Amino acid sequence: MTRTVYVNGEYLPETEAKVSIFDRGFLMADAVYEVTSVLDGKLIDFEGHAVRLKRSLDELDMSEPCTKEELLEIHRKLVELNGIDEGLVYLQVSRGSDGDRDFVFPSADTPPTLVLFTQNKPGLADNPAARKGAKIISIEDIRWGRRDIKTVQLLYPSMGKMMAKKAGCDDAWLVEDGFVTEGTSNNAYFVKAGKIVTRPLSNNILHGITRKAVMRLAKEAQMEVEERLFTIDEAKAADEAFTTSASAFVMPVVEIDGVALGDGTPGPIARRLREIYLDEARKTAI
Numbered sequence: 203m204t205r206t207v208y209v210n211g212e213y214l215p216e217t218e219a220k221v222s223i224f225d226r227g228f229l230m231a232d233a234v235y236e237v238t239s240v241l242d243g244k245l246i247d248f249e250g251h252a253v254r255l256k257r258s259l260d261e262l263d264m265s266e267p268c269t270k271e272e273l274l275e276i277h278r279k280l281v282e283l284n285g286i287d288e289g290l291v292y293l294q295v296s297r298g299s300d301g302d303r304d305f306v307f308p309s310a311d312t313p314p315t316l317v318l319f320t321q322n323k324p325g326l327a328d329n330p331a332a333r334k335g336a337k338i339i340s341i342e343d344i345r346w347g348r349r350d351i352k353t354v355q356l357l358y359p360s361m362g363k364m365m366a367k368k369a370g371c372d373d374a375w376l377v378e379d380g381f382v383t384e385g386t387s388n389n390a391y392f393v394k395a396g397k398i399v400t401r402p403l404s405n406n407i408l409h410g411i412t413r414k415a416v417m418r419l420a421k422e423a424q425m426e427v428e429e430r431l432f433t434i435d436e437a438k439a440a441d442e443a444f445t446t447s448a449s450a451f452v453m454p455v456v457e458i459d460g461v462a463l464g465d466g467t468p469g470p471i472a473r474r475l476r477e478i479y480l481d482e483a484r485k486t487a488i
């Protein structure tokens with residue numbers, strides 16, 4: 203079925219949607235994005251994604267393409283038009299184009315390009331991969347220094363996923379100066395003796411919307427959470443590990459660099475957090 207997508211004020215069949223070849227998102231990766239999940243036809247944590255989008259735009263001196271209320275309406279309309287029960291809404295804002303290639307930013311009145319599309323993912327919540335758990339490899343983090351801004355510079359994360367696939371694994375965790383930063387497209391955690399450990403927020407990692415919710419829910423459930431730097435060896439010696447993201451929620455990790463964690467199956471804390479998170483996400487979806 204042809205999807206209906208959104209481009210700069212218009213709802214169009216995906217085959218008819220067009221963006222200029224001079225768009226700075228295309229030429230310079232001069233664009234930011236958000237991925238919002240959909241459960242039961244409703245948006246999960248729209249507010250969090252809208253706030254982070256505004257922050258990414260501000261950090262890059264990019265203008266807002268429309269108001270938050272308009273963004274919500276576009277999200278909802280696309281979900282409805284495409285009949286999405288479980289899936290994702292992808293949103294991208296680029297600095298637009300003034301019709302040529304130039305390293306210098308175009309003038310501030312150049313309209314940004316706003317593109318949104320849906321991805322239908324039946325079984326996103328009841329994901330068999332979450333029952334099995336993910337196997338990960340560790341690789342060096344060679345991304346740029348402002349990972350807190352959600353830009354579309356995703357070549358290295360993509361390469362990381364491919365390295366993982368080649369190694370017969372599902373994903374990669376990135377390591378910088380000996381410490382784990384995050385996963386290719388998720389935040390990283392390990393659990394030892396009941397305590398959840400994850401890296402503190404900084405410019406070195408994306409400030410995950412799911413991370414924020416999961417940390418709050420973990421504390422509310424009287425779980426112990428510690429934010430500190432950690433090494434891949436600590437994670438390998440952990441009882442369990444997991445990742446969080448809008449596209450996979452809480453995903454148990456069962457193996458790191460060929461070393462099985464615990465008994466090599468999803469751990470009880472990761473499973474419980476996935477359950478609690480999905481439960482609350484459904485209740486607060488809009």
Ligand code: PDD
Pocket residue numbers: 237384385386387388389407408409410411412413446447448449
């Ligand atoms: N990725 N870290 C990185 C590098 C990410 O790309 C993502 C999200 C996260 C988790 O953030 P959140 O909980 O807000 O989704 C952490 C999205 C899902 C993606 O690129 O598809």
